[in-house]
Amino acid sequence: MTTTASDDSFLQGIKDCLPTLFGYISIGLAFGVVGVASHLSVLEIALLSILVYAGSAQFIFCALILTGSPASAIILTIFIVNLRHLLMSLSLAPFFTKYSVLRNIGFGTLLTDETFGVAMTKSMQNGKLYGKWMDGLNITAYTFWIASCTIGAFLGQWVAHPEKWGLDFALVAMFIALLVLQLQAVxxxxxxxxxxxxxxxxxxxxxxxxxxxxxxxxxxxxxxxxxxxxxxx
Amino acid sequence: MTISTEMLWLIIGCAIVTWLPRILPFIFVRALTLPDVVLRWLGYIPVCILSALVFESLLDTSGPIVSFHWSKVLTFVPTLAVALLTKSLSLTVITGVVVMALVRFML
Structure with missing residues (x-):
């Protein structure tokens, strides 16, 4: 297959991220609400989403804070929970060897379960992935995640139980859809x-x-x- | 809008242990060519991890015997059906959330 303009385009990356945004928004809102319920401040919730940027780990962080776990236990748990990114990053990295180290660090920094799923599905179309496309995908997901978590923190003052609205299942549903897309592509x-x-x-x-x-x-x-x-x- | 010093360091600690596994392969894979068998092995990682995450969410590990979160299993079925039929991320997520809310409302 030849390279088309849409393969290496930031805009196409944004477009390919759109279907996942509902998932990011609902999980992000749910996280903000759970964060407030776990006595985290809006600033702490925003910082977690900016610096840790990993849905399941952020929820586990809240649970451990609530149970009063020591910092060492929390950090170790977060490490293990997120170690799966090592495997994801290992399978994505071979696509990007022609880019600079700095850009590669950028791709890795913004890797999540969802962007990984979208990128692997994309790679199955013609066996290639491109930097600008990846940046478009990553930055869109990252922006929406931070915004949703922070808005969720403000909403948390009114909505006490996000799971009552089924929002916690958004993540699982996204994994199911990504799995089906993977299977379709093989x-x-x-x-x-x-x-x-x-x-x-x-x-x-x-x-x-x-x-x-x-x-x-x-x-x-x-x-x-x-x-x-x-x-x- | 406050944050304690301890909390800030805790968040930074969590950020570092999350960041390193994400970026290290991107730095080192450039330097070496992975053997074919490793690449094939890595090819199975997406499907394995995604299904692991789905199973993890359905399993109830709170008791001595591992059981299922039945309300989630009940929601899983129509969600999977929509995923298979539509191949659409957004429709699948919307279905999942709506069915989960309905199931919790009725049970």
Whole structure:
């Protein structure tokens, strides 16, 4: 396939981010509300979304603050929860080797579950990814995330229970959609192989959750099942 | 609009441990060519991680026996159906949120 203008365009990156924005907005609002309920100030909520920029980790941060966990335990937990980004970043990085180190640090800094899902789906169209497109995607997601978390913090003074409105499920729904898009992109010949792996993921996640925290199970199950994937090709 | 020094350092600590795993591969993968088998392995990571995150949200690990959050499982079914039928991120997310709210309202 030849490169078209839309492949390396900031504007196209923004456009490809649009379908995920409803997810970012609802989770961001929900986080702001939960943050206020966990006695965080608006400034702290804004700083978390600017500096940590990871939905699930920010929710876990609130939960740990509420239970009065020591700082060392909180930092270690956040590290483990976000370690999956190492795997994502490893699979995205090979697409960007022709760009400077500084730009690569930029791509990595703004990597999230959602932008990763969108980028991997995009890469399956012609096996390539471009910097300006990635920046458009990343910066749009980042901006909306910070704005939604902060607005959520203000709303938090009126809405006490975001889960009552189903907002917590937005994240899960986004993962489901990204998963379906991934499967659609791998092609008919491989779909059965991938579906088997998803069944293994379910079994491993269930089994491992008995003996370890679920965010550790995410990492272990992913590493094991990806290996099974290679071995059973 | 206040923040304590301890909280600021805590947030910065969390930011650093989140940032490093995100950027390190982007710095080092440039310097080396990954073997084919590693690239194939990495190719399975998206589907594995995304399904792990979905399963994680459906599992209830609060008791001694791992069980399911049944209200979420109930919401999962129509959400997956919409994802398969429409292949649309926004429609799937909207369906998920609305069905989840309805399920919680009725249960």
């Amino acid at each position: 092609g008919k010949s491989k779909v059965m192989h991938y579906c088997k792996l998803i069944v293994y993921m379910g079994l491993f996640m269930y089994g491992l959750s008995f003996i370890m925290a679920s965010h550790v199970a995410v990492l272990v199950a992913t590493v094991v099942v990806a290996t099974i994937g290679v071995l059973t090709e």
